Amino acid sequence: MAVQGKEPVSAGAVLGWLALSALAPGAAHLRAGRRTAGLILLSCYFAGLLALLALVLTTDNLLGSLTQDSWLTAIVVGAAALGVAWFAVIVHSFVVLRPGRLPQNGQILAGTLAGLLAVAVVVPFGLVAQYVWTSQQTLGDIFTGPEPAEPAVPAGQEPPQDPWAGRERVNILLLGGDADDNRTGVRTDSMNVASIDVKSGNTVLVSLPRNLENVRFRPGTPMAQRFPGGFRLPPDPGGGRSDLLNSVWEYADAHPEIFGGRRQQGPQVLMDTIGYTLDLKIDWYALVNMWGFARLIDAIGGITLTVEQDVVFGKYNEGLVKAGTRKLKGADAMWYARSRTYSDDYTRMRRQRCVLGALLGQADPATVLARFNRIALAAKELIRTDIPRSMLTNLVPLALRVKNAKVTSLQFVPPLIRTGYPDWDKIRRLTAKAVRDSAAATSAVAASATPSATPSASPSATDGSSPRKSGKPSTQPSAPPTKGLTEGCGAG
Structure with missing residues (x-):
């Protein structure tokens, strides 16, 4: 224990005790004989550490709670x-060590290094405040969906503890759009439904092709009344078609008269249409601007991919993503995922799945922290969604489970289906079986105890009005053609 009046008399000793005070506030005060001040500082320090430890250990769903405004504001403050307090402690610790007793050169050296140390201890707190503030602003800009209505709870009863209201799965529509300054409206060229088991995180990624024709709408909806026989329009002047699945959002937005004058109905119409097609209840959607996605890939420093063969792109075939395994920048990764030159939509769907798998596997926490500001800025320009901010409390831990869970993929591409004459019943059967198999993979015991672990029921499952089937009937296969998310990536 320190003895009054035994202050250090060398610059090295002053700086050593000062550095110790940066880690354990009060150490320099005890060394200088300021017992009361030193003990108070050390007591506050250890009490704070214990309080923080207790908070971490006793808070359920800590990561989810950190998406709430109240928590984020508290962390920033x-x-x-x-x-500020740590800066003041370093300055006062330097003063009580009486550096004036040092030789002039020692005073200059100790004073300079003490000033640098005082600034250095502030930097981590400043970074935390800045990162959290950026997170708060980013979350507020992205998650602007309406908050769900609170269920009525009878007087004297506790509110339900299950945030998923008894649902076994959450279904999120993931869209890749090609919105551009030179294009009116949004065409969704990449459409995937992530059906996630809320307990295990096991996920089925169901992919629908952009060129699906004769799309059927749920009976009784405005779009079904406009297109009772399926989504069909006259060919474009150039011979192309604007009545494929990827045009549903754009068409709904462009024709508010169908919805009694209500505008921006595209997202809801597409969610309902895809949900009806797959017989899944789609909970929310997330639209990713494909070129914003390229900026996100650049923000994490690129992704490593195996390009199985040269991918040509560009209006005049002037671009090339060379074959081989290497780290791709955002633009090259997007051209690899999007190019149809010397290829087709279905090969492109596979490449898009490979890019998603690479991003999921390579966006590790260390990379995210190191490039946090760039990632946050890219995310604000990248994502449009109707997920309510309050649901992030539950979705964040679910997303972490997905990262370490079994993710399978079901792609509705030829020869599995014919895009011109889709077998709607077959699509629904295969989707249902893929989801059941995903649920069974969670636990054989749970699957046998809960044999009805099927997709979230949609009205079409009970009203007897399934999508009209075209093409030849097909027998139900023994197993759906699911595969791992990155299975086949890098293969020819």
């Missing part, structure tokens, strides 16, 4: 206050 707390980090700023602690930064």
Whole structure:
């Protein structure tokens, strides 16, 4: 224990005790004989550490809670206050060590290094405050969907504890759009439904092709009344078609008169249409601007992919993504995923799945922290969604489970289906079986105890009005053609 009046008399000793005080506030005060001040500082320090440990250990769903505004604001304020306090402690510790007793050269050296140390201890708190503030602003800009209505709870009863209201799966429509400054409206060229088991995170990624024809709409909806025989329009002047699945959003947005004058109905119409096609209840959607996605890939420093063969792109075939395994920048990764030159939609769907798998596997926490500001800026320009902010509390831990869970893929491409004459019943059967198999993979015991682990029921499952089937009937296969998310990536 320190003895009054035994202050250090060398610059090295002053700086050593000062550095110790940066890690354990009060150490320099005890060394200088300021017992009361030193013990108070050390007591506050250890009490704070214990309180933080207790908070971490006793808070259920800590990561999910960190998406709430109240928590984020508290962290920003707390980090700023602690930064100022730590700076003050270093300065006062330097003063009580009486550097004036040092030789002039020692005073200059100790003073300079003490000033640098005082600034250095503030930097981590400043970074935490800045990162959290950026996170708060980014979340507020992206997640603007309406909050769900609180269920009525009878007087004297506790509100339900299950955030999923008894649902076994959550179904999120993931869209890749090609919105551009030179194009009116949004065409969704990549459409995938992630059906996620809320307990295990096991996920089925169901992919629908952009060129699916004669799309059927749920009976009784405005689009079904406009197109009772399926989505069909006259050919474009150039011979192309604007009545494929990827045009549903754009068409609905362009014709508000169908919906009684209500505008921006595209997202809801597409969610309902795809949900009806697959017989899944789609909970939310997330639209990713494909070129914003390229900026996100650049923000994490690129992704490593095996390009199985040269991919040509560009209006005049002037671009080339060379074959081989290497790290791709965002633009090259997007051209690899999107190009149809010397290829087709179905090969492109596979390449898109490979890019998603690479991003999921390579966006590790260390990379995200190191490039946080760039990622946040890219995310704000990238994502449009109707997921309510409050649901992030539950979706964040679910997303972490998905990262370490079994993710399978079901792609409705030829020869499995014919895009011109889709077998709607076959699509629904295969989707249902893929989801059942995903649920069974969670636990054989749970699957036998809950044999009805099927897709979330949609009205079409009970009203007897399934999508009209065209093409030849097909027998139900023994197993759906599912595969791992990155299975086949890098193969010829």
